Amino acid sequence: MPENGAITKAAPAASGGAAAQETKRQRTRMIIRAVGMLPVLLLLCIGFHVLSDGRFFTGQNIGIVVQQSAVNTVLAAGMTFVILTGGIDLSVGSILAASAMAGLIVSKFPDLGPLWLPAAVLTGAVFGILNGALIALLRLPPFIVTLGSLTAVRGAARLLGADTTVFNPSIPYAFIGNGAVTLIPGVVSIPWLWVIALLVILVSWLVLKRTVLGVHIYAVGGNESAARLAGIKVWAVLIFVYAVSGLLAGLGGAMQAARLYAANGLQLGQSYELDAITAVILGGTSFVGGIGSIWGTLVGALIIAVLSNGLILIGVSDVWQYVIKGLVIIGAVALDRYRLQGSART
Template identity: 65%
Template sequence: MSDATNPTSATAPSSPGTSANTAGTPPPAGAGLSARQVQIRSLVQAAGMLPVLILLAIGFHVLGGHRFLSAQNLSIVAQQASINCVLGAGMTFVILTGGIDLSVGSILAASAMGALIVSLMGGLSWLAIPACLAVGLLIGLVNGSLVAFVKLPPFIVTLGTLTAVRGLARLMGADNTVFNPQLSYAWIGNDGINLLGFTIPWLAIIAIAVIVASWYVLRRTVLGVRIYAVGGNPAAARLSGINVPVVLMFVYALSGLLAGLGGVMSSARLYAANGLQLGQSYELDAIAAVILGGTSFVGGIGSIWGTLIGALIIAVLSNGLILVGVSDIWQFIVKGLVIIGAVALDRFRQGSGTRT
């Protein structure tokens, strides 16, 4: 995406008589290319994975008996992509700082369990959504504290909380599914707004609102600049006066909060929550969406709009493979290959020096 650059990068002016491209310094992007070639490269970078999304949609529409692009199916795809969009937005913030959050699926499950339990408490049922968000935020703060202040590796911290929080989710429901047929906020997961004959699900509206808010924070606030700076070079960010631990606390807390929001959306759609199965492998889908969208694993480079495209690609794959009759076994294989391909694409971007 075109806005996916590192705002902290700068090029020092060369001294008189010194070549701009000294030994050991890579040539600037576009060096040796004609103006037309530079323009084409810029257009390709701006488009990102959007052409892939369009080709997938057209391909599945043709192979699936011209059912994929129907209004009803597109509404289903929007619902399927919405939760991953929300989780992917939080994951984008974390990966932009050079970290990772493997616990979002487990946080979603624990948050949803909390919401369902509170929703069954009669007079306290109105606290179900706040309780869900609070559980997610609290676990996110724990992750952030361990990464920012105890200085443990993000991979180890969130791998540990992935397992521990999954156990907590199972414990909260006594390892059973908690079901509430009278769930007060079920409209979030099952209703929508009718616009020109097309029903836009509330899940999709929430996802777009999260994406827009995330874009604003990352591209229009000082906090966003600091997030990119921490991911680009933590030591330089610290020397420039940025409070790196506070930034890290924020991104992990936000990831936890958005995972809690994902718990609201999931439980609203299902009228139920299960600590063992709900949210399983959601973290992998979120990571794949972020990397497919152009955010680099090394941090400092990325775009929230790219994450939206990545989440849509994964939803289109899941839905399209079902339409064309691919078994669930092969669906897992294809999605796994997509994740590997996303990481390979990230490595190619780094190796080629292209900043997307």
């Protein structure tokens, strides 16, 4: 960025001031990026609260919002890993369905019942690793690979249940789908789904910001060629991020299964990938990779949930909800472009 060079060199006498100003500007930019859409989320909440005559900020409604955002938050967390490397995972909705099916089928075996949860998560991880292997080892474009697995895994999900809905009213660990952790009896309780989602966000944050692997993920997304020359095993990083995305889609499938006591290979998780991608982009993660944070993703997922919930509360018809949500996706990408202009990348 020659302009910056020119600026910092231009006035050596005042370079301390210029440098300080530069840091200040960078810090402001970072704060804007970090806070990102949080003000938008708050405005939406307040707006819906007013428009719905005070029905938004009720304990029950907030419970519904967080419960509805939980699965998407988990998917979006995985998607954040993928998009940070400059990739995309279109297959998470299908993987979620296949994992839920696998989980429910295992749960019906009398002896294996409790193993349904690891089975679901593992199913997701296996599909994710397959995605990652195709992308990292065969060097195929992520969009194409996951577009293929979007269709193929959907088919697999239907095959698993012989294209029927599988029920298990006595599925073990059903509490994670419908139970809540009581913090103050009768006053504050948090749905288990939401607890899981927050834990996923927390662990993701630790991995991204506090581990070597995390820095490598940002590096691969920022400049893949440079990462390779710097000695980073780019293939391993790529397989990891798609494995995480698959694994979390599997967890999302388990959460859905526990909530519904049932799974259907055809309908479950349809177009969930779009909500997950939207949440990530709304959260300020750059579509070209290298820039973004998991907290932003959490905010993004909440915005989507608030939007769905609020539009229903104020009585917007189903059709218009689609239109509005679609416009939000486009607006999010426009924001992404705008944000990139301010970054060091040229």
